[in-house]
Amino acid sequence: MPERRRAWSLSIGAALAASLLLLFLAVPTGSLVVSGGAAGIAGLARDRELRRAIALSAGAAAIATLLVALLGTPLAWLLARRRFHGRALVEAVLDLPLLIPHPVAGIALLLLFSRDSALGGALLALGLRVVGTPGGIVAAMAFVAAPLFVSAAREAIARVDVRYEHVARTLGDTGWRAFRRVTLPLAARGMLAGAVVTWARAVSEFGAIVILAYHPRVASVLAYDRFTSFGIGEALPVAAALVVVAFVPLALLRALRMERAP
């Protein structure tokens, strides 16, 4: 009996601690949506600047996600399937964007792409300007969100038994064909989930973007801009609209996964 009571106490304690954390996470965002949600949706209908900022956020995040997926999938495969020298260094590099403050990431990117840098100068000579352009927004988003995709894709690929690839190779596939025909379809769901999280992270990025490309304004920069210029009342609808835009795909994805789960 005392053992049963101890188990009960443990469960109740865990539930209380979990509830506190969940409330801490949900209440501020929830109240933001509740107090600014209607105005945000109305704002989407009549506020052209907000519409443009949301579209820019969503579009730039989609391009950043696509780029990260294209470049990150081979890296995820390498990390999931191969043992190689320098692997720890690669993993540390992948952790960098998660560890450094995002304005610092913005400054680093600014140094890389500024007209005085070798790369920025070369790109400018080709007529490509990154700083203060949608290209800069995509670069900042890709920088901060890339580790999320690589990590999700790596896990998804690692979950596919490597022997499926081996069998495909003995059935005549090259390494790439075996990956495309077997591993990729089997890892697709996990990679798609990673892409959605990456996109949501990119949409909500502020710190790096505000340094690298304040203009054209994405939704997060617009919310900040209105807050500092006009106060919370003007910033609230933008912030609420941004929360809804970032959260909806994630919620849809989770619902889809729950539906498919056996």
Add this chain to the structure above:
Amino acid sequence: MIRIRALLARAGEFALRYVSLDVEQGEYAVVLGAAGAGKTTLLETIAGIRRSDGGTIAIDGRDVTYDPPERRGIAMVYQHDYLFPHLDAAANVAYGASSRDDARGAAEAAGVSHLLGRDVRSLSGGERQLVALARALATGAKVLLLDEPFAALDPPRRAGMRRTLREIQRREQLTVVHVTHDVAEAALLADRVAVLDAGALLQTGLATDVFARPVSARAAELLGAENVFAGTVVGRADDVVEFRTGTLVLHAVADESASAATHAVVHAGEIVIAREAMRSSARNAVVARVVAVTSNGALARVELDASGTPLVASITASSARELALRVGDQVHASWKATAVRLC
């Protein structure tokens, strides 16, 4: 035809060591070994899935040592079928086939045409394994590598699949390397047997020779010999040597290497059990006590105690019934000197 010479392959702490093996065109070779002997490593190295660290592999006269798997002209079937779960049975069979006709032919040969419309997750273990076999056959590869392909099946299905596989292999003149720990499977299927232990081949040869004449006590054990005795040669008279093991003295045919023998092997099937002492040509005869009788289908395994030395005899279940063997009974066991293999 496969020619392997001095093959070295490391897999973590484990290594295949200087493995040399020839398998002729249309021959069915079985590599026999216990778990951890390196059977799968050997097969994956032949397939090119694993890199070799030395030696050469030639398939149909072409050195493929450094070729990727897809250019070796082989197909492989694993113990766990590894059917692609995102494809149905038909798409699995057609995966490596160059035409629909090839896929259809392979499905027919493996007897899985009726399963082609099915989701692979709905297939039974035996059906899945046959589909995996059809998938390998559909590539048209003339060399088939089989990694314990029947291990996951129940005995009746295993027997059926063995028959199917052997028929296909003979009809298509496939060169097969099949690895297993199952001695009965090796005995039933193999033209050629290789005994692998701790990464090294102990013995290779035609199945009949290898089973009849294991080269060492360890090879004998791996080949399923139930009576392996450690001892020494204590005497020689004309064409017969005397080999002492514990309380027993075995008589064996003398050959050049007999005097250096440290082990004697007698297959359980060579031992005759009788209720009464018999006058016969058998040079070995002992009185023993029945310790256990276990039935295994058509055969009965009789464990005996011959003055402290354990003996195992394999007789037909009907013989065991006729002799009415019971634990504790005293019986007479005999075997010929030619049945004793010294090594």
